[in-house]
Amino acid sequence: MKFAIDCRNLVKTYAAKPPVQAVRGIDLQVEYGECFGVLGPNGAGKTTTIEILEGLLSATSGDVQVLGCTWERDSAEIRQRIGVSLQETVLSDDLTVAETVRLFRSFYRRALPVEQALSRVSLQEKAHARVNKLSGGQKQRLAVACAIVSEPELLFLDEPTTGLDPTSRREVWEIIRQLRANGRTILLTTHYMDEAQRLCDRVAIFDEGRVIALDTPDQLIRSLGGDQVVRFSFARRQDPQQHLSPDATFLDRLRGMPTVSHVESVSDRVQLTCQQFPVVVTVLIEFLHQHDYVLSDLSTREATLDDVFIHLTGKRLEGSAA
Amino acid sequence: MEKSSRNPSANRASSETELLVTSVTEPVKSWPIGVLVRTRLIEFSRRPAAVFWTYVFPLVMMFILGSAFRSQGESPSQVGILLGSQAEVLKQKLQSSPDLVVAVVDLEDGLRRLRAGRLAVLIRESARTNRGTETFPFELIYDPQRIGARTAELLVQRQLRISEGVPESYQFHRVPYSEPGGRYIDFLVPGLIGMVLLGGGLWGVGYAIVDMRIRKLLKRFLATPMRKSDFLLGIVFSRMMFVIPQIAVIMLASYLGFSVTNHGSWFEFALLVLLGGLQFAGVGLLIASRAKTMETMSGLINLAMLPMWTLSGIFFSYENFPELIQWPIRLLPLTPLLDTLRGVMLDGNSLTQHPIELALILSWTVGTFGLALWLFRWTDGQ
């Protein structure tokens, strides 16, 4: 009973031509009361993993324990104690919001009154509206209401904010924070680094069916060896509008600068990760000056999980700001 | 150090034009309608279920039905002769025609068969004459609205003219048989009730389930402690709730419009309707147990419905079909239901007079439910 979710060496191969190795040996231990994020690009195996944990798919191999129980022995017990929101359920258009929640509520031994479940997701005003009259964000909140109506100890949310506008995303985040504050254990998947960073106590980064990093968001960022990202372009002094692309020697010089841990360039834009950006910028300007160049663009920001992902895989996550 | 450009037009002459090459556009030569049509065809061809139900299934049906009826030609007309001094003689004369199947019957049996559509006409000896025309010494009792009655009359007439050597002008005295219970409409209403139960079970239950499977709602339900049997019973019971008003409306309208009524026990009638509804809910459940797309579902529903529509006797009695295919017809789920419904409604039979039909209905119900529960898939995956 140590972990809310304990999953060891999980493998899932879909029978297809050719077979798809969607999950290739995943270990996850989610603690009670934790909000755990699974982060990764399309096809990384997030949905496959979460649906195995939810008891909806069978694993090819591996051990899964949920709330100290296994799906083979205690499926009825687990289902009473978890709440689920799938990536792509289409709720019945012609029911009202309240009717939908009432339906899901009827399946459990104990559950919240319909009004309370709706007020948790701020949908009281829409209680009598038809589902097909809801906005995308409201539908998503309704899906969350159906997932939490039984006051589950463990909540699975598969991409709860994908496709939502920034305001709706914030509303869903607020609901998740509330649940977390009430001591629920939450496992959520997302494409959005910022979402994981804001909501999750710990994050596992998935890529191609494997966990390529697992830690708190802060630790992951620190593991980059820096937490500042400096981005700049440069040009010849005589022609400051004409940005230039760096060559290999130039990039090597950058890597040699104090506290710099990672350097990359995309055509004429150079990005480096460092710990002390004032020092780096000073050295950089000096260096450019010696070679008769000038900075034509400069920005710095805190490093994010995005940078971690790019660093680990050389790929960019879709859906997050470049 | 390489130069790169944010503003290509200002820098066309520079030596780094390769960088730009990748982003040069070219004229689009394809024709939008052509591409759209092609895309649709590709989509279609990649759905084997759609291809099967659109192209293969009609052919399969054609061959099955075509070969079932091929050697038979047009089916002969069923003619009854009422017991009487000349009955056997008349039977001999008529039987020499290959187009007539003749049986000697008593009045009660004859009228019952006429009502059930198992006889097209009933012939009775008579001395009555039609004023002004020469007539046969026979009366023809038949329902003018029933399909095949007129054909049977003409066939009997032709055969008698040949055997008696009488002129063209000889006619029958016709007795339209249209008291309530014996008309075509009385035959048709039980057929329509069966048809509604069939369609309702297959579409109402089957379609609803596949729709929920496609919307991943079944999967979502599976993630709750909902008992699977509760879900399936809920679907079936709600279907039965629709059945009751549906049938009530048909009965009321046919009573008001045509004075059609039930000659048997109303309790047994209601029981039979519920049994029929349950039976087709089972068939619907079975068909929906694995289907993942609407095309498959529609195809399977048509596959199940078509033989019953055409063979089980909704619009005309299946006893007109060749003997050889009558026994498989009797095994289809709709046939015993219609036979029993007509027995109750037209002849006032009690259910105990239809033990074989009831046994068939119950076997279909239990069999389809059992098989459906065993095959049922909640998700479309693995």
Ligand SMILES: Nc1ncnc2c1ncn2[C@@H]1O[C@H](COP(=O)(O)OP(=O)(O)OP(=O)(O)O)[C@@H](O)[C@H]1O
């Ligand atoms: N039923 C299936 N049959 C065959 N392959 C499948 C099936 N479901 C998923 N896959 C494959 O398994 C891999 C992982 O899919 P999964 O849905 O787990 O990814 P995901 O991380 O949830 O992606 P997304 O962010 O797009 O939701 C993908 O390559 C996908 O194509």
Ligand SMILES: [Mg+2]
């Ligand atoms: Mg997914």
